[in-house]
Amino acid sequence: MEGTMKCVVKNEPKVGAELTSIEIPKIGQNEILVKVLATSICGTDYHIYSWDAWSQKRINPPKIMGHEFAGEVVKVGEKVSKVKVGDIVSAETHIVCGKCALCVTGQAHICTSTKILGVDTHGTFAEYVAIPEDNAWVNDPAIPPEYLCIQEPLGNAVHTVLSGDIIGKTIAVVGCGPIGIMAVAVAKAVGAAKVIAIEVNEYRLNLAKEIGTDVVINPLEEDVVKRVLEETDSLGVDVVAEMSGNPKAIQQALKYIRLGGRMAMLGIPAEDVKLDVANGIIFKGIQIHGIVGRKMYETWYQVKGLLASGNLNLDKVITHKLPLEDYEKGMELMKSGNCGKVVLFPNMK
Numbered sequence: 001m002e003g004t005m006k007c008v009v010k011n012e013p014k015v016g017a018e019l020t021s022i023e024i025p026k027i028g029q030n031e032i033l034v035k036v037l038a039t040s041i042c043g044t045d046y047h048i049y050s051w052d053a054w055s056q057k058r059i060n061p062p063k064i065m066g067h068e069f070a071g072e073v074v075k076v077g078e079k080v081s082k083v084k085v086g087d088i089v090s091a092e093t094h095i096v097c098g099k100c101a102l103c104v105t106g107q108a109h110i111c112t113s114t115k116i117l118g119v120d121t122h123g124t125f126a127e128y129v130a131i132p133e134d135n136a137w138v139n140d141p142a143i144p145p146e147y148l149c150i151q152e153p154l155g156n157a158v159h160t161v162l163s164g165d166i167i168g169k170t171i172a173v174v175g176c177g178p179i180g181i182m183a184v185a186v187a188k189a190v191g192a193a194k195v196i197a198i199e200v201n202e203y204r205l206n207l208a209k210e211i212g213t214d215v216v217i218n219p220l221e222e223d224v225v226k227r228v229l230e231e232t233d234s235l236g237v238d239v240v241a242e243m244s245g246n247p248k249a250i251q252q253a254l255k256y257i258r259l260g261g262r263m264a265m266l267g268i269p270a271e272d273v274k275l276d277v278a279n280g281i282i283f284k285g286i287q288i289h290g291i292v293g294r295k296m297y298e299t300w301y302q303v304k305g306l307l308a309s310g311n312l313n314l315d316k317v318i319t320h321k322l323p324l325e326d327y328e329k330g331m332e333l334m335k336s337g338n339c340g341k342v343v344l345f346p347n348m349k
């Protein structure tokens with residue numbers, strides 16, 4: 001396809017991003033061109049927009065931002081064999097080599113040379129995006145694009161919650177940003193006994209409540225460790241889904257996790273965290289599991305199955321829908337924390 005398209009570009013190494021117009025991407029032999037129907041704002045996009053310490057090290061401007069999306073395939077490269085023009089696709093955002101020891105042993109999500117869509121390559125805050133065929137996930141076109149675009153972060157929530165036993169277990173979801181909220185929905189859908197949400201932002205605590213959390217705790221208002229122990233017959237929770245990356249929250253979790261518990265960690269601390277390894281981990285006999293991305297493609301099949309089951313309550317997860325032009329408003333919402341998922345529509349007429 002010829003011509004230009006509108007997109008949101010991180011043009012310079014400083015705060016902000018620009019709405020501009022550039023050439024529609026050309027595709028390689030193994031790539032597909034996708035017309036973006038919906039693209040949601042991730043915490044990562046906000047990091048890049050606000051130009052924090054992590055993005056200063058990682059991002060090489062200019063880059064089109066965004067990676068969570070759903071869209072219609074409008075063109076395929078000569079060697080593309082599975083995906084067809086007209087398919088509605090989303091993407092696994094980790095572009096991996098397919099050849100390293102990890103890729104060939106079922107651990108492609110931790111490939112040694114992973115590139116991330118919209119971080120290391122041009123992303124999806126645009127009318128069109130080019131992606132490798134191998135990264136395309138073909139969707140059920142009956143599901144609205146705003147739900148399809150959040151499958152990627154939903155996959156993070158699924159990977160975190162389902163990285164060990166969960167049926168009949170108590171779980172604390174620490175941090176109720178969009179992925180935390182989705183983790184609550186997943187835990188409820190698969191039969192956790194009790195879901196305890198821990199969050200400081202009242203808007204997000206309310207969202208957690210609306211989505212079916214059994215207990216909500218605001219650490220600014222009460223003693224988290226004491227309350228979790230009260231809620232779990234003094235045993236502590238079986239599972240911690242750590243979505244906050246907050247050092248204090250992580251230290252507290254090691255106090256209220258039960259002996260032999262499981263802690264799945266997705267939230268990224270900005271700095272080193274001091275931990276009581278002896279009493280919090282070793283003598284408690286707990287497992288700690290670092291969660292990176294989604295298992296390729298086991299997690300995607302789990303997401304697909306959960307969506308098909310009808311058990312996953314995602315109604316409240318998407319709180320704002322905006323045309324792409326209003327990306328700055330979306331970023332302000334992300335900054336305030338007074339939102340769930342914010343979805344942008346680049347082709348809204």
Ligand SMILES: [Zn+2]
Pocket residue numbers: 042043044067068152153
């Ligand atoms: Zn994301």
Ligand SMILES: [Zn+2]
Pocket residue numbers: 096097098099100101102103108111112113
């Ligand atoms: Zn690899």
